[in-house]
Amino acid sequence: xxxxxxxxxxxxxxxxxxxxxxxxxxxxxxxxxxxxxxxxxxxxxxxxxxxxxxxxxxxxxxxxxxxxxxxxxxxxxxxxxxxxxxxxxxxxxxxxxxxxxxxxxxxxxxxxxxxxxxxxxxxxxxxxxxxxxxxxxxxxxxxxxxxxxxxxxxxxxxxxxxxxxxxxxxxxxxxxxxxxxxxxxxxxxxxxxxxxxxxxxxxxxxxxxxxxxxxxxxxxxxxxxxxxxxxxxxxxxxxxxxxxxxxxxxxxxxxxxxxxxxxxxxxxxxxxxxxxxxxxxxxxxxx
Numbered sequence: 001x002x003x004x005x006x007x008x009x010x011x012x013x014x015x016x017x018x019x020x021x022x023x024x025x026x027x028x029x030x031x032x033x034x035x036x037x038x039x040x041x042x043x044x045x046x047x048x049x050x051x052x053x054x055x056x057x058x059x060x061x062x063x064x065x066x067x068x069x070x071x072x073x074x075x076x077x078x079x080x081x082x083x084x085x086x087x088x089x090x091x092x093x094x095x096x097x098x099x100x101x102x103x104x105x106x107x108x109x110x111x112x113x114x115x116x117x118x119x120x121x122x123x124x125x126x127x128x129x130x131x132x133x134x135x136x137x138x139x140x141x142x143x144x145x146x147x148x149x150x151x152x153x154x155x156x157x158x159x160x161x162x163x164x165x166x167x168x169x170x171x172x173x174x175x176x177x178x179x180x181x182x183x184x185x186x187x188x189x190x191x192x193x194x195x196x197x198x199x200x201x202x203x204x205x206x207x208x209x210x211x212x213x214x215x216x217x218x219x220x221x222x223x224x225x226x227x228x229x230x231x232x233x234x235x236x237x238x239x240x241x242x243x244x245x246x247x248x249x250x251x252x253x254x255x256x257x258x259x260x261x262x263x264x265x266x267x268x269x270x271x272x273x274x275x276x277x278x279x280x281x282x283x284x285x286x287x
Contacts, residue, residue: 020049020050020112020133021047021048021049021050021133021134021135022049022050022051022052022114022133022134022135023040023041023043023044023047023049023050023051023052023134023135023137023164024052024053024054024126024129024130024134024135024136024137025037025040025051025052025053025054025136025137026053026054026055026056026122026123026125026126026137026138027053027054027055027095027098027099027101027102028055028094028098029094029097029098029101032139033098033139034101034105036137036139036166037053037101037102037105038105038109039137039166039266040137040164041105041106041108041109041111042109043135043137043164044106044109044111045109045110045111046210046213046214047135047210049111049135050111050112050113050114051102051105051106051109051111051112051113051114052113052114052115052116053098053099053102053113053114053115053116054115054116054117054118054125054126054129055094055095055098055099055115055116055117055118056117056118056119056120056121056122056125056126057088057091057092057095057117057118057119057120058091058120058121058122059119059120059121060121061087061091062084062087062088062091062119092117095117098115099115102115103115122143123138123143123147123148123151124150124151124154126138126151127151127154127155127159128154130154130155130159130161131159131161132159132160132161132271132272133161134155134159134161134162135161135162135163135164135268136155136161136162136163136164137163137164137166138151138152138163138164138165138166139165139166145254145257145258146253146254148165148167148254148256148257149252149253149254149255149256149257150253151163152165152247152253152256152257152269153253155271156247156248156269156270156271157247157248157271159271160271160272161271162247162268162269162270162271162272163247163256163268163269163271164266164267164268164269165256165257165260165266165267165268165269166260166266167257167258167259167260167261168257168261170260170261170264170265170266188216188239188240188241188242188265189211189216189217189218189219189238189239189240189241189242190207190208190210190211190214190216190217190218190219190240190241190242190244191207191218191219191220191221191235191238191240191242191243191244192204192206192207192208192218192219192220192221192243192244192245193221193223193231193243193244193245193246193249194220194221194222194223194224195223195224195246195249196223196224197246197248197249198273199246199248199270199273200223200246200249202246202270202273203244203245203246203270204220206244206270207220207244210244216241219238219240221234221235221238221243223249228250228255228258228259228262229258229262231243231259231263232258232259232262232263233262235263235264235265236262236263236264236265240263240265241265241266242265242266242267242268243259243260243263243265243266243267243268244267244268244270245259245267245268245269245270246269246270247269247270247271256269
């Protein structure tokens with residue numbers, strides 16, 4: 001059950017949500033989502049941003065549960081018809097569980113947070129509400145590369161938001177460290193992709209500043225005349241923990257997901273020229 005302080009913090013954050021930089025992440029109750037949520041909270045702390053969680057009631061599952069031939073099979077082998085009302089109650093119970101996890105993770109990272117419930121398709125619902133001050137965290141084990149690519153394009157090229165993309169099979173603990181090191185990516189560095197454009201210069205400035213703020217090494221990867229596959233090879237060889245790229249560099253919607261998977265690390269795609277805002281030191285932030 002949420003405490004009074006928990007509800008008050010959430011209400012305050014919800015009211016002010018539209019006026020600040022946000023790290024936005026889709027939530028469910030899986031272990032992979034919790035791992036990504038911890039990473040998103042550390043990123044929010046390093047960027048002095050608010051952490052926003054969104055739980056999406058999957059409209060496809062709800063529609064499926066209403067079909068006369070739809071049924072579910074329990075672990076014990078019991079078969080029963082799907083009930084739309086029972087499905088909705090289960091989703092809302094999951095949403096409340098996700099909200100509690102969000103509150104705990106945000107408190108541990110000392111960041112403000114907010115939470116929302118939407119209905120639709122998980123990835124597209126998150127991208128639909130994005131604005132240019134947002135960074136969307138996308139990690140979906142069930143979505144196709146094409147669906148991820150469309151979401152990335154809608155968020156970065158249409159809404160000019162940033163996207164932190166973690167492809168299937170990419171671990172986060174080695175890339176972003178542990179909760180004991182909340183401001184950075186333990187043991188690995190930050191790299192920018194320089195393909196020669198003015199936006200690439202903005203990416204490099206952003207990456208260099210972010211690396212300095214979280215106390216990690218920075219490097220620039222020259223992409224002129226090189227393909228995303230070449231950059232992935234260079235990033236993996238250098239042990240890069242976070243790769244920062246101009247979202248407009250990719251020619252194919254699925255290139256970003258392929259790059260993240262091949263590089264073995266998350267990639268931050270910038271949808272517009274941005275610079276990190278100044279942030280207080282941990283001592284100045286206090287407990």
